[in-house]
Amino acid sequence: MSRQKAPIFLRFTRLAKLAVWLFQTGRNLSRLNGSDPQARDKALMTLGSGALQAVGAKLSVTTPPGHFSVSGTLVVANHVSWLDIFAMSALFPSSFIAKQEIGTWPVLGKMGRNAGTVFINRHSRKDVEPINQAIAAALKAGRNVSFFPEAKTSSGLEVLPFKAALFQSAIDAGAPVQTMVLRYYDRNGRRTDTPSYADVSLVRSLWRIVSMPELHIRVDFAKPILPADFSGKDRFALKDAAEAYVRGKVLEDAAV
Secondary structure: OOOOOOOHHHHHHHHHHHHHHHHHHHHHHHOOOOOOHHHHHHHHHHHHHHHHHHHOEEEEEOOOOOOOOOOOOEEEEOOOOOHHHHHHHHHOOOEEEEEHHHHHOOOHHHHHHHOOOEEEOOOOHHHHHHHHHHHHHHHHOOOOEEEOOOOOOOOOOOOOOOOOHHHHHHHHHOOOEEEEEEEEEOOOOOEOOOOOOOOOOHHHHHHHHHOOOOEEEEEEEOOOEOHHHHOOOOHHHHHHHHHHHHHHHHHHOOOO
16 A cells, blocks of 8 residues: 655645535536436536546546446446545446435535435345335436445455345346446555545545545446346346456456
């Protein structure tokens, strides 16, 4: 892990930019009414890229997503940091599935609700069926929906076991599954776990991120997984295919 620090002035400059971004984003999201999908997607992409710029994170895509399906897609990714959401939004705007606790966060919780985030109780199996129904309905209506199958954050240098429950929505809707992999690097091009949100408070995590001299986020897109290609198989087959791709990418240079 890189422990090099950015100058104190740069850290506070980034925090100031993030405060401005929060204000502007809150104002923009408050104007969304759900009647204009293109306006909503544009707002989410602006939200994502703006957050990354504020904290000094640079985003690169190693597999261009241009030829992939961009509507009615279930998007899944590994979960490392709260920055994951912004990196994904900048590239593939969608509604997110998130744990209930995030809905209570000041500012960010309200922003999430305005952006269409669905908050669920990760500890209650009773939530799974209605959530799958809601996701499937959104997919059939042409909306993208994202979630993190690990259900919690990791160091980013490993992959936690994927949970299969919400993959059922893709089967029910006949929707493609777009797998994304996020990897974080320091200014020397080495993998770093500094941005990880595992076992750290939001304030502490934010300070660690703005304290990095440089932060680079690389995103890989897998070929979309089509439920029709898994005819006769269940959600576990989709989960296994997505997890295999994510694990392979995360581990290929984790020791560098």
